[in-house]
Amino acid sequence: MSTEIAARVKNEEWKASLTSESALVRWALIVAALGYLTLFLFIPLAAVFTEALKNGLEGYFASFTDPDALAAIRLTFLAASLAVPLNLMFGVAAAWAIAKFEFVGKQILITLIDIPLAVSPVISGLIYVLLFGAQGWVGPWLAEHDIKIIFALPGIVLATTFVTVPFIARELIPLMQSQGREEEEAALTLGASGWQTFTRVTLPNIKWSLLYGVILCNARAMGEFGAVSVVSGHIRGLTNTLPLHVEILYNEYNAVGAFAVASLLTLLAIVTLIAKTMIERKTASSRTAHDPIWSTQPGSPP
Amino acid sequence: MALVLKQPSVLPGFGLTLGFALFYFSLIVLIPLSGLVVKTTTLSWEQFWHTVSEPRAIASYQLTFGASFLGALINGFFGSVVAWVLVRYRFPGRSIVDALVDLPFALPTAVAGIALTAIYSSNGWIGRYLEPLGLKVAFTPLGVLVALTFIGLPFVVRTVQPVLQDLDMEVEEAATTLGANRWQTFRAVIVPELWPALLTGMAMAFARSVGEYGSVIFIAGNMPLKSEITPLLIMTKLEQYDYAGATALGVVMLVVSFLLALTINLIQWWSSRRHTAR
Numbered sequence: 376m377s378t379e380i381a382a383r384v385k386n387e388e389w390k391a392s393l394t395s396e397s398a399l400v401r402w403a404l405i406v407a408a409l410g411y412l413t414l415f416l417f418i419p420l421a422a423v424f425t426e427a428l429k430n431g432l433e434g435y436f437a438s439f440t441d442p443d444a445l446a447a448i449r450l451t452f453l454a455a456s457l458a459v460p461l462n463l464m465f466g467v468a469a470a471w472a473i474a475k476f477e478f479v480g481k482q483i484l485i486t487l488i489d490i491p492l493a494v495s496p497v498i499s500g501l502i503y504v505l506l507f508g509a510q511g512w513v514g515p516w517l518a519e520h521d522i523k524i525i526f527a528l529p530g531i532v533l534a535t536t537f538v539t540v541p542f543i544a545r546e547l548i549p550l551m552q553s554q555g556r557e558e559e560e561a562a563l564t565l566g567a568s569g570w571q572t573f574t575r576v577t578l579p580n581i582k583w584s585l586l587y588g589v590i591l592c593n594a595r596a597m598g599e600f601g602a603v604s605v606v607s608g609h610i611r612g613l614t615n616t617l618p619l620h621v622e623i624l625y626n627e628y629n630a631v632g633a634f635a636v637a638s639l640l641t642l643l644a645i646v647t648l649i650a651k652t653m654i655e656r657k658t659a660s661s662r663t664a665h666d667p668i669w670s671t672q673p674g675s676p677p
Numbered sequence: 678m679a680l681v682l683k684q685p686s687v688l689p690g691f692g693l694t695l696g697f698a699l700f701y702f703s704l705i706v707l708i709p710l711s712g713l714v715v716k717t718t719t720l721s722w723e724q725f726w727h728t729v730s731e732p733r734a735i736a737s738y739q740l741t742f743g744a745s746f747l748g749a750l751i752n753g754f755f756g757s758v759v760a761w762v763l764v765r766y767r768f769p770g771r772s773i774v775d776a777l778v779d780l781p782f783a784l785p786t787a788v789a790g791i792a793l794t795a796i797y798s799s800n801g802w803i804g805r806y807l808e809p810l811g812l813k814v815a816f817t818p819l820g821v822l823v824a825l826t827f828i829g830l831p832f833v834v835r836t837v838q839p840v841l842q843d844l845d846m847e848v849e850e851a852a853t854t855l856g857a858n859r860w861q862t863f864r865a866v867i868v869p870e871l872w873p874a875l876l877t878g879m880a881m882a883f884a885r886s887v888g889e890y891g892s893v894i895f896i897a898g899n900m901p902l903k904s905e906i907t908p909l910l911i912m913t914k915l916e917q918y919d920y921a922g923a924t925a926l927g928v929v930m931l932v933v934s935f936l937l938a939l940t941i942n943l944i945q946w947w948s949s950r951r952h953t954a955r
Binding site for chain 2: 395404409412414415417419461465468471476477479484491493495496497502503505533537540559560563564569572597600601604605619630634644645649651
C-alpha cells in the first residue's frame with residue numbers, strides 16, 4: 376500500500392518536473408517580475424506615504440484643516456454621490472437588457488459602452504466645453520438664463536459621469552450573461568412579479584459584482600483628473616476636487632500638503648483593490664460550492 | 678415578419694431597461710461626442726490641416742505615440758513575466774502582489790504623476806542613482822515613458838494571466854515526453870497560445886497610454902516640441918480659448934482611439950475564431 380502511494384507521489388513529481396523550469400530560471404523570473412513591480416508599483420506607493428509624513432503626523436493632519444482642502448473633499452464626495460447612482464442605474468438597466476434578451480445590435484451596444492474608456496480624459500472634458508462653454512452650442516442660451524455648467528458643479532458632475540459610465544455595466548454584463556435566465560423564468564412562472572423576480576432572484580446572484588462595480592466606479596469618480604481639470608476652471612475652494620487640489624498644492628511647492636491629500640486618494644485605491652480581492656474570493660468559493668450541482672444538471676450553463 | 682428584431686421572452690422590462698440605457702448613454706456619451714465631430718465640420722480644411730500638421734503638433738504625436746509604443750513593448754515583456762510568475766510559481770506575498778498589479782487602474786492619475794516625479798527627480802529615491810549615470814528621467818521625454826509604462830502595467834498581466842491559467846498542462850507534458858526541452862516547449866507550445874492575449878494586452882496598454890494626461894504632465898516637463906504630449910497640447914489650446922485648434926487635435930485623437938479600439942476587437946475576434954476552428 377505504502378509503496379503504491381510512494382510510486383504515485385514519485386509519478387506526480389516526475390510529471391511536475393516535466394512542466395517546470397530549473398530552479399535558476401525560476402528564481403531569475405521571480406526576481407525580474409518583482410524587480411519590475413518594485414520599480415513601477417511598490418516604490419511609488421511607498422513614496423506617497425513617506426512624502427506625506429515628511430513633517431510628521433502633525434504636518435500630515437494639518438494639511439486637512441485647510442478650508443480649501445475641506446472644500447475639495449466636500450466637492451469630490453458631492454460629485455461622486457451624483458455620478459455613481461446615475462451610472463448604477465445605467466449599469467443595471469443595460470446589463471438586464473443585454474444579458475436577459477436577444478436583440479439585433481446587442482454586440483454593437485456592448486462595444487459602445489466601452490467608448491468612455493477608449494477616449495482621452497482631456498477629450499471627455501473638451502466635448503462638454505464645446506457644448507456648454509461660452510463659445511459652445513448652448514453656451515449663449517445658458518449665459519442668458521444665468522445657468523453655469525462649465526467651471527461649475529454641473530460640468531464636474533457631467534465629466535465625472537462620462538468617464539465612469541462603463542464600470543458597473545462592465546462588471547454586470549459578463550456575469551449576468553453567464554448566469555442565463557432560467558432562474559428568472561422559473562420565478563415568473565411561479566407567480567412572482569417582474570420587480571420581485573429582480574430583487575429576490577437576480578439581485579442576490581449579482582450582489583458581489585454589483586458591489587465591486589460601485590466601489591470601482593466610486594474610486595474612479597473621486598480620482599478623475601484630466602476630464603474634470605478641463606471643465607472645472609480650478610477655482611480654489613469652489614470648483615476644486617481632491618485630485619485638482621493635489622495639483623495646485625504640488626505646483627505651489629507644498630509637497631507635504633500635496634502628498635497628504637494624495638495619500639487619501641491612495642487609501643481609497645487600496646480599499647478598492649482589497650474589495651476586489653475579497654469579492655473575487657467570495658464569488659470563486661461560492662462558484663465551487665455550486666459546481667457539483669451545476670455539473671450534474673444536463674443542459675445547464677457551463 | 679421577415680426581420681426579427683428581438684426574440685420573444687417571458688421576462689419583463691426589456692423596453693424599459695433598453696430604452697433607459699440607450700437614452701442615458703446617448704445623453705451622456707453619444708450626443709456630446711458627436712458634438713465634437715460636428716464642430717470639426719465648421720472648420721475649414723486649411724484651418725484644420727494647419728492645426729494638426731504644425732511642427733508643435735507633429736512633435737507631440739511623435740512623443741505620445743513613440744512613448745506609448747515603447748511603454749507597451751516594455752509592458753509586453755515584463756507583463757508576461759509577471760503573469761507567468763503569478764500563475765506558475767508560489768512565493769511569499771504572491772496574493773498581495775497579484776492584487777497590487779491593478780493599482781495603476783485604481784490610483785488617480787494625478788497621484789501617480791506626483792509620486793513618480795518625486796522618485797525620479799534628481800534628488801528622488803531612484804533619480805539620485807540615475808543622475809550620476811547621465812540619465813535624467815523627470816522633466817524629460819524619458820519621464821513620459823516612465824509614466825506611460827506605469828499606466829499600462831495592468832493590461833498585459835491581466836490579459837495573459839487567465840490564458841496561462843487555463844493552459845492544459847497535459848499538452849506541455851506531451852511535448853516533453855516527445856523529447857522537447859523546456860525552451861522548445863515554451864517556444865512551440867506555450868507562446869502560440871499566449872500570443873493573441875499578449876497582443877490584446879499590449880494594444881490596450883498602448884490605447885490607454887495615448888490618451889493619458891494626469892500622470893504624464895507632472896513628470897514630463899511639458900516643453901513644447903520636446904516633452905509635450907498631445908493631450909496637453911489640447912489643454913493648452915483650450916486655456917488660450919483656441920477652441921477650433923483644440924477641436925481639430927481632439928478629433929485626431931478620437932479617430933486614433935477608435936482605430937485602436939477596432940484593432941483590439943479584431944485581435945479578439947481573430948483569436949476566438951482561431952480557438953473555435955480547432
